[in-house]
Amino acid sequence: MALIEVQDLKKTYKIGTVEVPALNGVTFKVEYGEFVAIMGPSGSGKSTLMNLIGCLDRPTGGKFILDGSDASKLTDAARAEVRNRKIGFVFQSFNLLPKMSAFKNAMLPMMYSSQRRDPKRVREALESVGLGHRFHHTPMQLSGGEQQRVAVARALVNDPPVIFGDEPTGNLDSATGVEIMAIFQRLNNEGKTVIIVTHEPDIAQHAKRILRFRDGLLESDEQVEEQLIAVPRPRE
């Protein structure tokens, strides 16, 4: 069974009376443990696809199965639960809550879950991204790379099967970007499925498979022959 199964997925936006097609029927599968990069120019439909498989939006046609259950026809509350339990989001602009400490930010998904809150798990998540010493700093007191690590820890805290990264290195310098990619690769090696959207070919080369989109259609689906291994430079 595949983690993600997309069949003829369509999405059309209505702007006034005009219908604007964004995704014109896309079909692919992502197995457990894959590392996929989604690429494409602006308007190619990659963001729309991300929103759909991230359960933030509903398709206007087609089927989308996530972790064995049909996620295309869920209610709003059910989709919220799927986002909480099955998906970890990492955004381009980090999207941490500015008034909360790193620790609380990382704990946030637990607060919306029915599970018992587990500070130990939060600590482990933060330590696994190398932020063991900055629990009580607010995002303002952290560098961009550190903020993104908090975001990754937040994505990990409920132990979801898949991590979605929407241009996760877009706001970072290249060295820091490589550090984040190293974390993603490590998570992937530990068994997590990782899907990232990016338009930087260098970043996409860190994945094992690249899906290219153009004009709302899947243009190509290829395995990466020479996967770049991210080796973060040691910090002085």
Place this chain on the structure above:
Amino acid sequence: MGILDAIQTGLTELLSHKMRSMLTMLGVIFGVAAVIAMVSIGEGAKQEALDQIKQMGIDVIHIRRASITGELANRAEERSPFGLKASDARIIDEVCTFAQMVVPTREVFADVKVGEKPVSVKIVGTTSGYLSVSKSELQSGRFLRDKDIHDHLSVCVLGAAAKRELFGFDDPIGKMVKANNRLFRVVGLIKPKEIGSAKAFSTMRDLNSDIYIPINVSETDFKIASQQAVPSDVIMLQRIAQKLMSKQSPENSSLSEVIVQLDSEEATGPAASIIRSILNRTHRGIRDYEIIIPAELLKQSQATQRIFNIVMAAIAGISLLVGGIGIMNIMLATVTQRTREIGVRRCIGATRWDIVRQFMLEALVITCMGGLIGIVAGVGGAKLISDFAGWRTMVSMQAIIVSFGVSALVGVVFGMYPAVRAAMVDPIEALRYA
């Protein structure tokens, strides 16, 4: 998200904008403080009125002479020249067999001095029943007796303030008081009566500075202390001439007040209508008297209190409404400002309901904190008013609970719309929001 987490989030949010939170709360603070302070004043005034009316006794009827002026005064002079008279008291006593006691009083002009210093006391001629109908108690000695009146004895009973004026801290019993060149022997002393700081009713007077003497003694030696009807000059001269010629009989002597003691409060209504019809006949329709029914006054004051309470509630309602609108305004601004935060929360698993609850709780925290501060300010305000203005205030627990409840309700009502707006935010749009 647990409710405690949500409250904590709300508090953190409020504390991170202290100034804005404070300003937002002000409406509720003022509303609640105003309600509590005003209800306290109202309760205090009500209590005062009740005490005073109870002091008069609710099972009595007072009939007082009333001064009338203008055209009516001329007719009064013709038809009922002596105002409230001893004969009125006698007729009431005869007709109202159900009355326990009918006690006449005469407040008279008198010149009372200690040494050469004039003293502000009031001499009141009355009968032995006065002590009980005025709900007074003896401190020492005895009150006037029927025998004093029968024998025209020059004895007097002092009110507490009168005693203090005349004798200071000495024991007055057996000592003499000089009034209009006549000496009275003090036979009794009355306990001080609590009169209250503000007089709720014009009919109340301070009984503490009274000196009581036998009513017939007051008739022979003193003039009644009241403006009788004032007719025009010519008619007045005629009347004076007539009066001088016709010898004034004891039957016609003027009274200040007649107090009728009844069995119970319920008897006052029917008794008052009987007395009214008697006096209407004997005074030939001239209303130179007024009938005061304390039980009735009590009802009136309670009715007034009810109206006061309704007005109070309306004012409170308006100020809380304004406060609530202020809160809604700020919450709407907050929702817009925090669109991105809402997007993030939704993205990591918050349901719409989680968002509604979070913003509702924030509004609720604002209004409840405002309510608490308002309660403190209101109670403090009531205390200040009673300290500086000398009004009696009574902080009522009911007012505190109700106004706190209403401020919480304001939080729910006015927090609802912004919270729903927050929940309707599309997470995709919200994440894109700068």
